[in-house]
Amino acid sequence: MNDAIAFVQTPKDIAKLMISLISENKKIQKNISILDTGCGKGIFLKGLQEAGFTNIEGIELSKDLYEFCSKKFPHVTLYNDDYLDWMSLKEYDLIIGNPPYTHYNSLPRSSRSKVVRIVGNKESDIYYAFILKSIELLKEGGELIFIVPYGFFFNTYAKVIRERIIDNGYLETIIDLDETRLFEDENPETLIFKFVKKSLESQQNIRILRIKERNFKPNTINNKAAESLSKSKENEVFTYYERAMFTHESEVWTTYPEKTFSDFYLLKEVCWIGVGLVSGFEQAFILDEEEKSLLNDEEKEFLVKSIKAKHCQGYWTDGFEYYLLIDKRINSEAELKSYPTIHKKLISHKDSMTVRYFPASNKWFHWQALRNYAKLRSFLTQPKIFVPSLDRSTENRFSLTEEPYLPSGDVLTLVPQHKNPFFLLGYLNSKFFREYYLSAGARRGHRISYTQRIMSNVKIPVFDQETENKIAKIAKNIFDGKNTAKRKEIDEIISINLK
Ligand SMILES: C[S@@+](CC[C@H](N)C(=O)[O-])C[C@H]1O[C@@H](n2cnc3c(N)ncnc32)[C@H](O)[C@@H]1O
Incomplete structure (x- = not known):
């Protein structure tokens, strides 16, 4: 056959x-x-x-x-x-x-x-x-x-x-x-x-x-x-x-019930939304504590703290990774040599790094994709919400941090701009939002895909100020206490309000 x-x-x-x-x-x-x-x-x-x-x-x-x-x-x-x-x-x-x-x-x-x-x-x-x-x-x-x-x-x-x-x-x-x-x-x-x-x-x-x-x-x-x-x-x-029936207006089709509400705004109107930074070769750029301690002061300028999907606990983040973020500040192998510890680490991976995919304007030791880097740096001191780009867990894992972390390639970043970050955190982690998001065509097998495209066009129902405050307060409580027992309270508030 x-x-x-x-x-x-x-x-x-x-x-x-x-x-x-x-x-x-x-x-x-x-x-x-x-x-x-x-x-x-x-x-x-x-x-x-x-x-x-x-x-x-x-x-x-x-x-x-x-x-x-x-x-x-x-x-x-x-x-x-x-x-x-x-x-x-x-x-x-x-x-x-x-x-x-x-x-x-x-x-x-x-x-x-x-x-x-x-x-x-x-x-x-x-x-x-x-x-x-x-x-x-x-x-x-x-x-x-x-x-x-x-x-x-x-x-x-x-x-x-x-x-x-x-x-x-x-x-x-x-x-x-x-x-x-x-x-x-x-x-x-x-x-x-x-x-x-x-x-x-x-x-x-x-x-x-x-x-x-x-x-x-x-x-x-x-x-x-x-x-x-x-x-x-x-x-x-x-x-x-x-x-x-699906119509020409249906961007994607789904087998989840439609969730509709008449009064809404788009998530992108209240949040900056963008993909993370892609190193394209994790082993070369991630540092453990010992490697980090060997860096001299100049080399430390390349050190960043980064959040990966595994650090997103839902509501809060736990841990981070130290990366060497090598960009166009270094433009030749000769320049790279003037950073001895970095050079030593990267050169041992040179063969594999040379054959990986990277844009023609890059050198083998550069990060693969630094889209949004300047923007993300400008958000370092603000509250940010990270979510794994592809997630298998049964509850949403939108995770807030006020620490100066950058997102790595496997997370999507939201930076609340005109809304209380804790209200958004609570709403995005709710059961209602999960079902709404699935109905927007985000399921990929047993996983949910959080993409810039789908997230940007997410519709958020308008709640009155008192309800928003209530949701924000509970979300802050969950975040501070690292205790998710109160997730249900937010689900209840939302379901009463959207009846
Ligand atoms: C997924 S199998 C299903 C076989 C069978 N219908 C069943 O359900 O058990 C797909 C079948 O399509 C045949 N096939 C693949 N390309 C084809 C083509 N271009 N024209 C006709 N048959 C094709 C394959 O040989 C195979 O037998």
């Missing part, structure tokens, strides 16, 4: 669940035209036959897999062809399957150009092309049911997919399976979606199921998803809710 691109078998129960999503009016007509794209060993073909469908076709690139299916499914029409440049003679009532997932950069050369021709950029995954081609091959009123990674919901380069979906019809159902272990080797965050190629006649909602944890087995997933969908209700495996 070595001529297959990304063959991974879908569990039988997941295929069954997807087949159960076919609309009732199609299920009763057993001869609707169906195509399984990248049919592999035929897990969908088998499920479709068992459900009584008679007009089934499958396309598979791998000769071995095609032959395997030809023997096993004599009543299915099979094509041994590349779906991406296959000239179909007809359109389909239903296209279903688990297409290959492989990023452009990892595709064989022959497939790359086909993906670019269909999707229009080199940052795509092959499954984007499968979605677009399938939308094209559906009849009006036809349905597309795929299981794919979640990336096309938020990736900038997948905007074309989101637009094409909106322009040609609508998503009727989404089942977000997160990082559930479904496949043998890799477990990307996947979702099942059902798209209908039809313009919306009346206001209709998307039904969204999201799995509660990732250890459920396919059989349970199948049964509980069916139950949740038929009762329109959540159960122990899935959350259930309905939301308005």
Whole structure:
């Protein structure tokens, strides 16, 4: 089977669940035209036959897999062809399957150009092309049911997919399976979606199921998803809710409920927000106490105290790292030699540092990215809030410090300017804000991504002054006492106020 691109078998129960999503009016007509794209060993073909469908076709690139299916499914029409440049003679009532997932950069050369021709950029995954081609091959009123990674919901380069979906019809159902272990080797965050190629006649909602944890087995997933969908209700495996259709105004798509409030301002109006400083070679620039004690006075000028994600405790920071921040104050190796301790440390890493990525105007011993450096220095004496750029913890870790720390590359910095820093600290660490932020499209698998782009456009609800003061007071209390027991009090105040 070595001529297959990304063959991974879908569990039988997941295929069954997807087949159960076919609309009732199609299920009763057993001869609707169906195509399984990248049919592999035929897990969908088998499920479709068992459900009584008679007009089934499958396309598979791998000769071995095609032959395997030809023997096993004599009543299915099979094509041994590349779906991406296959000239179909007809359109389909239903296209279903688990297409290959492989990023452009990892595709064989022959497939790359086909993906670019269909999707229009080199940052795509092959499954984007499968979605677009399938939308094209559906009849009006036809349905597309795929299981794919979640990336096309938020990736900038997948905007074309989101637009094409909106322009040609609508998503009727989404089942977000997160990082559930479904496949043998890799477990990307996947979702099942059902798209209908039809313009919306009346206001209709998307039904969204999201799995509660990732250890459920396919059989349970199948049964509980069916139950949740038929009762329109959540159960122990899935959350259930309905939301308005995504529109062209939706910057990213998400499976979290929308949180809306009418009176708000943007976080960027009350905070400076920026990324941290990237050394690009940690071992060379971080100093331990002993190394630090060897620096002479001139060398100490390069010493900075820096906060990394691991120092963000939520509300407060704990510890910091000493770094040598080498920038354009030193411009040649000869100059570097006049700082003997620094030279000795850096030169031992020269080979590796020379081959790492750095801008053409830099020397090998410079930091990789010092965007915002001047700004960040000017904020040294002000209260700053740091948050890990990518965070796995279950509660938000916005962490305030009044110490003269700089942020390293794995944290985002907020510098409150027109708001009480403790009010912002309390609000950003609240449960409400966490849910709001997830609904803004910030989830990456089991982590949350705090980026300058998403954070800048965060909407903060307007609270009256008394409420702001209350939140600030509790937040200061948590910060001073390093005790998070009172987090809940802030959650309560916010939920009462935003009712
Ligand atoms: C993720 S596997 C899924 C297999 C099967 N549908 C299942 O769910 O068990 C994707 C399948 O697509 C096939 N494939 C990859 N690229 C293809 C292409 N360009 N055209 C047709 N099939 C392709 C692979 O050989 C593989 O069998």
